[in-house]
Amino acid sequence: MAAVQRLLRAAASSSSSGAAAATGTRRMTGFAGAESRGRRPAQDRNVQWVFLGCPGVGKGTYASRLSRLLAVPHIATGDLVRDELASTGPLAAQLKEIVNQGKLVSDEIIISLLSKRLKKGEEKGESGFILDGFPRTVNQAEILDGVTDIDMVVNLKLREDIIVQKCLGRRICGQCGKNFNLACIDVKAENGLPPIYMSPLLPPKNCMSKLKTRDDDTDEVVRNRLRIYNEMSQPVEDFYQKQGKVLEFDLPGGIPESWPKLLQVLNLEDQEELKLATA
Ligand code: ADP
Numbered sequence: 001m002a003a004v005q006r007l008l009r010a011a012a013s014s015s016s017s018g019a020a021a022a023t024g025t026r027r028m029t030g031f032a033g034a035e036s037r038g039r040r041p042a043q044d045r046n047v048q049w050v051f052l053g054c055p056g057v058g059k060g061t062y063a064s065r066l067s068r069l070l071a072v073p074h075i076a077t078g079d080l081v082r083d084e085l086a087s088t089g090p091l092a093a094q095l096k097e098i099v100n101q102g103k104l105v106s107d108e109i110i111i112s113l114l115s116k117r118l119k120k121g122e123e124k125g126e127s128g129f130i131l132d133g134f135p136r137t138v139n140q141a142e143i144l145d146g147v148t149d150i151d152m153v154v155n156l157k158l159r160e161d162i163i164v165q166k167c168l169g170r171r172i173c174g175q176c177g178k179n180f181n182l183a184c185i186d187v188k189a190e191n192g193l194p195p196i197y198m199s200p201l202l203p204p205k206n207c208m209s210k211l212k213t214r215d216d217d218t219d220e221v222v223r224n225r226l227r228i229y230n231e232m233s234q235p236v237e238d239f240y241q242k243q244g245k246v247l248e249f250d251l252p253g254g255i256p257e258s259w260p261k262l263l264q265v266l267n268l269e270d271q272e273e274l275k276l277a278t279a
Pocket of ligand 1: 056079
């Protein structure tokens, strides 16, 4: 995929210009790949979607469900960062400090991790993607725009007080790596806003004793991540709004309420039925 090569070149050219600030505020220049040559038309490839939304809103949950339904890879840059953190690679120590403060990793590092992941997928014959957690800065969005076409941007929305509760309830099984949530959200209707109920996503018995909380899911760090999201990533919504690509989706509740509605607005109900029928 020519786009991967161009993304790799973007990462290389940005690193030669020095490390970007941890919050990603510095603009990368010299990106060799802003030309649109080599882009495959949407009808010749799988979907290329982006999921936006605050930390903890549920991007991973819905992006991974859609990725299974559409048979395209779900690529979460947060997972790429955590894999790197778990490794003994040279970046691990540097990343740990940034991530545990709730700050953004530099555009240079994140693009390099994403490029490597896309290249691996390309070698395995993957086509299309659902990106989760990328782009998170306008600079990242511009770089992505320079290398490939994004068909649609799904912007998940949920009240901030609920987001905090959800982040604090998140747990990962240290053995199987699956994500769970212990928070039970039960917010009554008030000030014209509808009630919201989200049942906890409890682990099976054998995962229960192996549950871990992410180091960056403390109250203080979650609030910092939300602040950074509003500052750095909100403009990404505007970037895609201007291109007319954004599908806003207000989560009406937990998975049982939200998933069918999301399929409906994405016109994918038939696909789900087909999958169930052939499963
Ligand atoms: P969240 O729950 O905040 O959506 P993620 O799992 O997506 O968390 O990401 C975890 C951390 O990885 C982020 O707080 C940030 O430090 C880093 N990270 C992930 N994606 C990006 C990105 N696109 N740009 C910069 N940093 C990123």
